[in-house]
Amino acid sequence: STVSSDAVWLLSFKREADQDNRLLYTLNEPYDYCEWEGVKCAQGRVVRFVVQSMGLRGPFPPDTLTKLDQLRVMSLRNNSLYGPIPDLSSLTNLKSLFLDHNNFSGSFPPSLLLLHRILTLSLSHNNLSGSIPVRLTLLDRLIALRLDSNNFSGTLPPLNQTALKLLNVSNNNLTGPVPVTPTLSKLNAASFSGNPGLCGEIVHRECGSRSRFFGPATSTSTAPLSQSEQSQGILVVPASAQTKRHRKTGLVVVGFVVAVVLVSVFVVSVVSLVRRRQAAAGKAVVAVGGEVEAVVEEEEREVKVRRMEEAHRSGKLVFCCGELQQYTLEMLMRASAELLGRGSVGTTYKAVLDSRLIVTVKRLDGGKSGESDGVVFERHMEAVGRLRHPNLVPLRAYFQAKGERLVIYDYQPNGSIFNLVHGSRSARAKPLHWTSCLKIAEDVAHGLAYIHQVSTLIHGNLKSSNVLLGTGFEACITDYCLSFFADSSFTEDPDSAAYRAPEARNSSRRATSKSDVYAFGVLLLELLTGKHPSQQPFLAPADLQDWVRTMRDDDGSEDNRLEMLTEVASICSATSPEQRPAMWQVLKMIQGIKDSVSMEDNSFTGLS
Numbered sequence: 057s058t059v060s061s062d063a064v065w066l067l068s069f070k071r072e073a074d075q076d077n078r079l080l081y082t083l084n085e086p087y088d089y090c091e092w093e094g095v096k097c098a099q100g101r102v103v104r105f106v107v108q109s110m111g112l113r114g115p116f117p118p119d120t121l122t123k124l125d126q127l128r129v130m131s132l133r134n135n136s137l138y139g140p141i142p143d144l145s146s147l148t149n150l151k152s153l154f155l156d157h158n159n160f161s162g163s164f165p166p167s168l169l170l171l172h173r174i175l176t177l178s179l180s181h182n183n184l185s186g187s188i189p190v191r192l193t194l195l196d197r198l199i200a201l202r203l204d205s206n207n208f209s210g211t212l213p214p215l216n217q218t219a220l221k222l223l224n225v226s227n228n229n230l231t232g233p234v235p236v237t238p239t240l241s242k243l244n245a246a247s248f249s250g251n252p253g254l255c256g257e258i259v260h261r262e263c264g265s266r267s268r269f270f271g272p273a274t275s276t277s278t279a280p281l282s283q284s285e286q287s288q289g290i291l292v293v294p295a296s297a298q299t300k301r302h303r304k305t306g307l308v309v310v311g312f313v314v315a316v317v318l319v320s321v322f323v324v325s326v327v328s329l330v331r332r333r334q335a336a337a338g339k340a341v342v343a344v345g346g347e348v349e350a351v352v353e354e355e356e357r358e359v360k361v362r363r364m365e366e367a368h369r370s371g372k373l374v375f376c377c378g379e380l381q382q383y384t385l386e387m388l389m390r391a392s393a394e395l396l397g398r399g400s401v402g403t404t405y406k407a408v409l410d411s412r413l414i415v416t417v418k419r420l421d422g423g424k425s426g427e428s429d430g431v432v433f434e435r436h437m438e439a440v441g442r443l444r445h446p447n448l449v450p451l452r453a454y455f456q457a458k459g460e461r462l463v464i465y466d467y468q469p470n471g472s473i474f475n476l477v478h479g480s481r482s483a484r485a486k487p488l489h490w491t492s493c494l495k496i497a498e499d500v501a502h503g504l505a506y507i508h509q510v511s512t513l514i515h516g517n518l519k520s521s522n523v524l525l526g527t528g529f530e531a532c533i534t535d536y537c538l539s540f541f542a543d544s545s546f547t548e549d550p551d552s553a554a555y556r557a558p559e560a561r562n563s564s565r566r567a568t569s570k571s572d573v574y575a576f577g578v579l580l581l582e583l584l585t586g587k588h589p590s591q592q593p594f595l596a597p598a599d600l601q602d603w604v605r606t607m608r609d610d611d612g613s614e615d616n617r618l619e620m621l622t623e624v625a626s627i628c629s630a631t632s633p634e635q636r637p638a639m640w641q642v643l644k645m646i647q648g649i650k651d652s653v654s655m656e657d658n659s660f661t662g663l664s
């Protein structure tokens with residue numbers, strides 16, 4: 057019977073895992089085992105098995121405890137168990153699992169990724185190695201996750217479960233930037249300590265030579281400024297429903313969908329090309345000497361190719377950052393779509409899926425898509441899709457097949473900064489309140505500095521229609537890093553062209569992070585004056601101050617703060633890229649202004 061088999065599984069576990077006979081388990085009566093030390097039953101089934109610090113020594117044998125499918129809590133903590141952790145995927149009711157402080161080895165057990173009810177998982181203080189799987193991000197009930205003091209390597213997945221309150225990955229060999237997700241941002245730096253290769257904003261360590269986010273200010277920066285990380289919660293009032301000039305009204309019958317239907321016909325050729333290239337690369341790696349690292353790299357590459365092939369064969373979208381596939385291409389095809397506009401890279405639609413989920417689909421221009429290699433596109437989108445920051449609209453998925461490319465973002469319902477600044481305003485309306493300018497500038501600087509800090513990518517097309525307002529009215533940058541695919545034959549309107557830095561005017565490929573800084577300067581002036589970029593005069597810094605003051609009809613009450621913000625805009629839009637500060641320096645300047653203003657206000661109201 058089921059009842060007695062639970063006892064059998066417990067005894068089988070003990071036989072191997074308790075080589076020094078510390079657990080005094082003997083079965084005299086049918087339900088006796090529910091009284092055994094560490095065992096708790098409900099209706100004759102074991103629901104808790106907690107044998108902490110019992111001096112157990114031995115391997116954790118498969119097909120023993122894994123048969124206790126009613127288990128809610130299992131703790132083998134603080135024993136001397138060794139070897140790999142067996143397949144625990146059958147323990148679907150498990151809510152808490154403590155295997156910490158043992159000598160378990162091997163990789164992160166993939167079976168744990170199937171325990172969707174798990175709330176607490178502790179594997180700390182073992183000898184586990186290999187990477188931390190990205191699919192951990194899918195265990196959305198996790199409250200506590202401890203992986204500290206192992207030998208995990210590779211990058212940290214963008215964990216962003218709202219429930220996750222305790223995370224410790226300290227004392228491993230993790231490398232690369234700590235993803236700036238809202239969940240990880242809330243954690244203390246100690247959660248990540250003891251990983252010399254980790255970097256980024258959250259751990260207060262610069263990433264590589266390009267990123268000096270927390271490094272010393274150099275050359276072009278102005279006086280040292282303090283860096284408050286706290287948002288002042290300045291509220292930006294959304295624009296009315298009026299939208300940008302080229303946005304069409306009403307529902308358009310699913311325009312992009314027709315093109316998508318054609319796509320699946322062409323997949324085979326791209327797939328076989330990719331396969332041939334990857335196979336050739338694979339042989340080269342193996343020939344070099346069969347070192348473990350090369351094999352691991354090769355395996356990773358294989359997995360990627362398989363994923364891409366599968367995606368193409370079944371016409372599936374490739375979801376970024378290991379995220380769960382929330383919808384399929386077919387579902388997108390059935391969605392009703394509204395044309396939002398047509399820009400330099402392609403045409404943008406708002407798509408409402410049957411599930412009522414709303415996404416933004418950008419269909420890249422066909423002519424241009426054929427020019428760059430499919431593998432180049434995939435690699436680029438993989439890198440872009442890894443960017444996660446509260447001030448970036450997340451890139452969720454992409455799709456490509458011969459001649460067709462789609463990229464899918466979250467839809468942002470609160471409009472763009474373009475709408476906010478120009479949308480509902482009459483010609484005589486005043487520009488935004490300066491606190492809104494400061495808040496938007498800080499958000500945008502945060503997002504841009506992040507891109508420059510954690511990758512070698514640049515935005516390449518920053519402008520007010522590419523800064524959207526998120527659900528909390530925070531400014532979120534979109535269309536980042538897509539200028540790579542820009543159609544050079546596209547005739548830009550004068551406003552878009554005015555964001556382009558002098559050195560990048562002839563080709564978007566010559567753009568650098570300093571060109572993003574230039575565009576940021578133009579955007580800041582647009583915020584401050586409410587004037588379209590094409591209406592901004594080219595002025596010496598002192599004259600610029602006068603012009604901004606005149607445009608704002610300033611009575612002198614904003615003087616100091618306005619002057620500081622205008623100065624930031626002015627140095628960002630310096631003609632020579634060398635004279636422009638880096639984005640992290642711009643962010644510090646803006647945060648410095650915010651701090652000095654709040655100190656001023658506090659002393660004014662007698663609070664300091």
Ligand SMILES: Nc1ncnc2c1ncn2[C@@H]1O[C@H](COP(=O)(O)OP(=O)(O)OP(=O)(O)O)[C@@H](O)[C@H]1O
Binds near residue numbers: 397402449522524534
């Ligand atoms: N994720 C999104 N959510 C809501 N609106 C969006 C989203 N992405 C873009 N938009 C809006 O859709 C419109 C069209 O965008 P599109 O990117 O095609 O043109 P653009 O921004 O003018 O030019 P470019 O392609 O050069 O960036 C813009 O008004 C933009 O603000």
